[in-house]
Amino acid sequence: MRSQKLIPALALAAGLAVPATLVAAPPAGATAMAATCRVEVDFVDANNVDETDNVDEIRINLGGIMYPAGNSWVNMWAGARAYTASFGSPSAVISSAGSALFTLSEVTPPWVANGTTLGTITARGSTCAGLATGQVATISKTISGNNDTFYSYFISLVMTGL
Numbered sequence: 129m130r131s132q133k134l135i136p137a138l139a140l141a142a143g144l145a146v147p148a149t150l151v152a153a154p155p156a157g158a159t160a161m162a163a164t165c166r167v168e169v170d171f172v173d174a175n176n177v178d179e180t181d182n183v184d185e186i187r188i189n190l191g192g193i194m195y196p197a198g199n200s201w202v203n204m205w206a207g208a209r210a211y212t213a214s215f216g217s218p219s220a221v222i223s224s225a226g227s228a229l230f231t232l233s234e235v236t237p238p239w240v241a242n243g244t245t246l247g248t249i250t251a252r253g254s255t256c257a258g259l260a261t262g263q264v265a266t267i268s269k270t271i272s273g274n275n276d277t278f279y280s281y282f283i284s285l286v287m288t289g290l
Contacts, residue, residue: 160260160261161257161259161260161261161289162256162259162260162261162263162289162290163223163224163290164221164222164223164224164256164290165221165222165223165251165253165255165256165259165287165288165289165290166219166220166221166287166288166290167219167220167221167222167228167251167267167285167286167287168212168217168218168219168220168285168286169188169195169211169212169215169217169218169219169230169283169284169285169286170211170212170266170284170285170286171209171210171211171212171283171284172186172188172202172204172209172210172215172232172281172282172283172284173208173209173281173282173283174186174204174205174206174207174208174209174280174281175206175207175270175272175280175281175282176206176272176277176278176279176280177204177205177206177277177279178234178244178246178275178276178277178279179234179276179277180276180277182205182206183203183204183205184203184204184205184234184279185201185202185203185204185234185235185236185237185240185243186201186202186203186204186210186232186233186234186235186281187200187201187202187215187233187235187240187243188215188218188230188231188232188233189230189231189233189242190218190219190220190228190229190230190231191220191228191229193218194233194240194241194242195215195216195217195218196214196215196216197216199237199238199240200216200240201235201237201240202214202215204281218230220251221290222251222253222256223253223256224253224254224256224257225253226253226256227250227251227252227253228250228251229248229249229250230248230249230250230251230283230285231245231247231248232245232246232247232248232249232271232281232283233245233246234246234275234279244275246271246273246275246279246281247269247271247272247273247281248271249267249268249269249271249283249285251267251285251287255267255287256287256289259287259288259289260289261289261290262288262289263288263289264286264287264288264289265286265287266284266285266286266287267284267285267286267287268282268283268284268285269282269283270282271283
């Protein structure tokens with residue numbers, strides 16, 4: 129009989145104590161606003177490719193540096209997806225006043241320098257300004273046009289508050 133009275137008493141005491149603790153505690157996940165942000169390629173999808181052989185050799189230019197490095201490129205065909213590692217993980221750190229321009233280029237091996245610009249996507253500092261440390265934003269764009277043939281790529285960037 130005593131345990132039957134003790135259990136409701138403990139539950140009542142716990143019920144009164146827990147809400148008071150939650151109100152007094154700082155909000156979970158509260159973080160400072162990011163001073164800078166890291167921007168990186170998440171993935172590139174090929175919807176339609178530029179070349180008549182149905183394969184594009186793709187590189188990304190970021191800050192004058194071509195990715196992947198060296199004399200390399202990423203083969204893309206309609207329906208293909210390439211993640212950041214395929215390009216050598218291009219990334220930049222920007223402030224709330226800065227920006228990073230990612231240029232998608234189609235190159236012609238064996239000389240794969242800068243190639244033909246297919247389009248660009250810009251990560252803007254104004255997006256970074258609204259992020260908390262550790263918070264993530266996705267920036268995406270469809271790049272399309274006509275060169276050898278009609279082409280269409282979907283590129284997705286990830287911005288993380290630092």
